[in-house]
Amino acid sequence: MSEKVRLALDAMGGDFGPSVIIPGAEIALSRHRDLEFVLVGDERQILPLLAANPRVKAHAQIVHTDIAIRMDDKPSKALRYGRRVSSMWKVLDEVKFGRAAAAVSAGNTGALMAMAAFNLKTMNGVERPALAALWPTLRGESIALDMGASIGADAPALAIMAVMGAAMAQVVFDLERPTVGLLNIGVEEVKGLEFIREAGQILRDANLAGLDYKGFVESDDIGKGVVDVVVTEGFTGNIALKTAEGTARQIGEYLRGAMSRTWRSRLGYLLARTAFATLREKMDPRKSNGAVFLGLNGVVIKSHGGTDPLGFASAVDIAYDMARYDLQSKIRTMVDAYHALRAEPAPVSLEAAS
Amino acid sequence: MSEKVRLALDAMGGDFGPSVIIPGAEIALSRHRDLEFVLVGDERQILPLLAANPRVKAHAQIVHTDIAIRMDDKPSKALRYGRRVSSMWKVLDEVKFGRAAAAVSAGNTGALMAMAAFNLKTMNGVERPALAALWPTLRGESIALDMGASIGADAPALAIMAVMGAAMAQVVFDLERPTVGLLNIGVEEVKGLEFIREAGQILRDANLAGLDYKGFVESDDIGKGVVDVVVTEGFTGNIALKTAEGTARQIGEYLRGAMSRTWRSRLGYLLARTAFATLREKMDPRKSNGAVFLGLNGVVIKSHGGTDPLGFASAVDIAYDMARYDLQSKIRTMVDAYHALRAEPAPVSLEAAS
Numbered sequence: 001m002s003e004k005v006r007l008a009l010d011a012m013g014g015d016f017g018p019s020v021i022i023p024g025a026e027i028a029l030s031r032h033r034d035l036e037f038v039l040v041g042d043e044r045q046i047l048p049l050l051a052a053n054p055r056v057k058a059h060a061q062i063v064h065t066d067i068a069i070r071m072d073d074k075p076s077k078a079l080r081y082g083r084r085v086s087s088m089w090k091v092l093d094e095v096k097f098g099r100a101a102a103a104v105s106a107g108n109t110g111a112l113m114a115m116a117a118f119n120l121k122t123m124n125g126v127e128r129p130a131l132a133a134l135w136p137t138l139r140g141e142s143i144a145l146d147m148g149a150s151i152g153a154d155a156p157a158l159a160i161m162a163v164m165g166a167a168m169a170q171v172v173f174d175l176e177r178p179t180v181g182l183l184n185i186g187v188e189e190v191k192g193l194e195f196i197r198e199a200g201q202i203l204r205d206a207n208l209a210g211l212d213y214k215g216f217v218e219s220d221d222i223g224k225g226v227v228d229v230v231v232t233e234g235f236t237g238n239i240a241l242k243t244a245e246g247t248a249r250q251i252g253e254y255l256r257g258a259m260s261r262t263w264r265s266r267l268g269y270l271l272a273r274t275a276f277a278t279l280r281e282k283m284d285p286r287k288s289n290g291a292v293f294l295g296l297n298g299v300v301i302k303s304h305g306g307t308d309p310l311g312f313a314s315a316v317d318i319a320y321d322m323a324r325y326d327l328q329s330k331i332r333t334m335v336d337a338y339h340a341l342r343a344e345p346a347p348v349s350l351e352a353a354s
Numbered sequence: 355m356s357e358k359v360r361l362a363l364d365a366m367g368g369d370f371g372p373s374v375i376i377p378g379a380e381i382a383l384s385r386h387r388d389l390e391f392v393l394v395g396d397e398r399q400i401l402p403l404l405a406a407n408p409r410v411k412a413h414a415q416i417v418h419t420d421i422a423i424r425m426d427d428k429p430s431k432a433l434r435y436g437r438r439v440s441s442m443w444k445v446l447d448e449v450k451f452g453r454a455a456a457a458v459s460a461g462n463t464g465a466l467m468a469m470a471a472f473n474l475k476t477m478n479g480v481e482r483p484a485l486a487a488l489w490p491t492l493r494g495e496s497i498a499l500d501m502g503a504s505i506g507a508d509a510p511a512l513a514i515m516a517v518m519g520a521a522m523a524q525v526v527f528d529l530e531r532p533t534v535g536l537l538n539i540g541v542e543e544v545k546g547l548e549f550i551r552e553a554g555q556i557l558r559d560a561n562l563a564g565l566d567y568k569g570f571v572e573s574d575d576i577g578k579g580v581v582d583v584v585v586t587e588g589f590t591g592n593i594a595l596k597t598a599e600g601t602a603r604q605i606g607e608y609l610r611g612a613m614s615r616t617w618r619s620r621l622g623y624l625l626a627r628t629a630f631a632t633l634r635e636k637m638d639p640r641k642s643n644g645a646v647f648l649g650l651n652g653v654v655i656k657s658h659g660g661t662d663p664l665g666f667a668s669a670v671d672i673a674y675d676m677a678r679y680d681l682q683s684k685i686r687t688m689v690d691a692y693h694a695l696r697a698e699p700a701p702v703s704l705e706a707a708s
Contacts, residue, residue, distance in 0.1 A: 137604070138608075151539075185502055185589055192589070193505060193589060219596040219600060220603070221600065223600040224604070235539055235590070238539040239590050240597045242539075243576065243601070244597050244598075246575065246577040246598075247602055248601055250491070250492055250577035254492075254637065258636075259629050261632070262629070264625050264629075265628065268624070269622065271621050272613060272623060274616065275619035282608045283605065
């Protein structure tokens with residue numbers, strides 16, 4: 001593995017732009033010495049930050065652009081003023097033209113989805129991209145998708161998501177045949193929505209070598225880590241993800257309130273502070289920052305917009321893993337195997353039949 | 355308020371049957387002296403429990419039946435063997451024939467939904483029933499519906515749910531004009547699914563006196579308590595509810611693990627144990643046990659099947675409030691007002707026009 005892994009970073013993305021992106025890249029470089037970056041954005045903002053981040057300075061090239069996508073613009077508007085010229089579009093170009101192995105942006109989610117689909121296009125055999133997130137569980141982590149890249153999936157689209165999620169799990173968890181579940185409101189075969197049951201049947205029939213389909217899972221099972229990959233339609237997935245985030249914050253608030261109420265509880269807190277640090281680390285959303293767009297002609301990672309350098313470094317770590325362990329060819333292999341198994345038998349020609 | 359509130363309890367419902375239901379009723383009676391019960395179930399199991407629960411003994415009447423609905427039967431099967439004769443069906447009969455003001459069951463959710471809809475029918479002006487739960491928030495509690503009673507609501511169905519949820523909030527939170535939000539994956543008007551945007555337009559146009567429509571809410575806002583009532587389609591609602599439950603359990607596990615790791619953290623835990631007790635109480639799922647079926651000709655409460663007497667008592671408390679403060683006529687008034695505002699102007703007759 002002497003070859004460098006080169007990533008394109010949207011230096012202007014996120015709530016804080018280069019002041020988070022560059023220090024985040026510095027942290028990622030300290031973990032992966034074989035990384036190098038293309039920093040896309042306003043060099044007047046980027047250059048002054050390089051002095052304080054010497055590793056980035058030594059391993060990055062800058063592609064200058066004045067145009068940055070604002071965090072609250074609608075995708076259509078962002079495409080109008082940002083197509084071809086914005087830092088967000090240009091990191092995708094780096095991937096498209098083979099100059100970078102993956103793109104990372106902390107920018108406007110809707111705009112990134114739209115630009116990624118528009119600029120990179122979906123892979124052969126994949127109709128819609130999906131957004132996959134790492135979901136912390138009692139057993140470690142699972143992959144959950146779709147977190148909102150495409151709304152209203154049907155049965156074949158869910159099946160393809162399962163296939164792509166399994167490919168990602170092969171890379172992230174280093175598994176030959178990751179377990180996959182479809183999110184439903186009951187685990188019995190008769191429960192839930194028709195298209196989910198149908199997707200289950202497709203996966204069971206396909207019985208792919210790289211995917212161990214386990215049936216339905218309920219949403220209170222996700223956190224237990226009962227399967228490596230949880231698959232659901234994008235609207236539901238986004239609701240589930242944000243419900244979990246909201247509940248974690250809510251309990252954090254309860255805990256802070258309870259621990260500061262009396263001198264005994266404050267003393268208890270002091271004594272147990274390493275335990276609380278462990279807990280905070282377990283619940284730290286920065287650790288699982290970085291969602292992956294699956295099904296495009298190139299690897300694109302979406303970081304939370306409000307994250308700090310440590311959080312952005314996690315998103316870069318994911319991009320590194322996806323590039324280094326070749327997510328794209330794992331997806332290609334899995335999607336091809338799926339379509340080969342699903343293909344109708346070739347029709348017999350009239351000449352041959354007569 | 356001298357009149358008694360009479361509730362019908364399915365004594366055979368839940369994982370533990372009368373051994374939880376009767377002590378649960380005893381706890382509820384200690385809180386509401388004007389309660390009385392119809393206990394429906396196997397009197398051979400009920401009678402021996404009455405000695406240890408003297409309040410229930412003094413304020414309950416038994417309706418005997420041998421037939422109990424099993425927790426894991428499909429609704430269709432439950433209806434085949436349980437229609438007219440099971441304890442679940444018979445508590446609904448008590449409500450239907452005016453002998454009880456509400457029915458409470460900890461039995462099989464699917465079977466209870468099917469029997470309640472079949473036996474009590476939906477109210478005039480309501481096409482589908484909805485299941486509403488109390489959702490603990492940083493500000494207290496909100497009402498969330500539909501938690502899975504009917505899957506695949508359209509825009510008018512969502513609007514009617516909002517109306518019924520607001521009526522319930524008037525009763526539970528004693529508010530004149532509760533705030534209502536539609537669950538969506540973004541708060542902007544252009545986001546999310548078409549039928550949700552349409553439901554928002556209906557509610558905005560209707561501008562009802564008893565409902566303050568606040569627009570879209572995201573699922574990480576539910577726990578903040580940004581609105582009194584959160585409305586969503588049943589599949590999504592069930593996913594959100596179970597994701598929150600699962601996440602709370604997961605964090606509880608993390609916390610237990612962290613606090614027991616070292617002698618310092620164990621000592622800290624001991625010092626802060628009243629704080630942890632407060633936290634446990636905040637997160638106690640038993641406190642918010644008891645979901646309400648809205649939109650039927652009668653009040654029906656679903657308790658968790660695995661709950662203990664304290665949890666079952668919460669479900670009885672909710673049934674008491676709904677009966678005492680007349681949920682049904684509040685819903686009736688709200689639904690009528692909604693339909694009156696939504697009605698097409700009466701067509702002008704040909705004679706009058708000419």
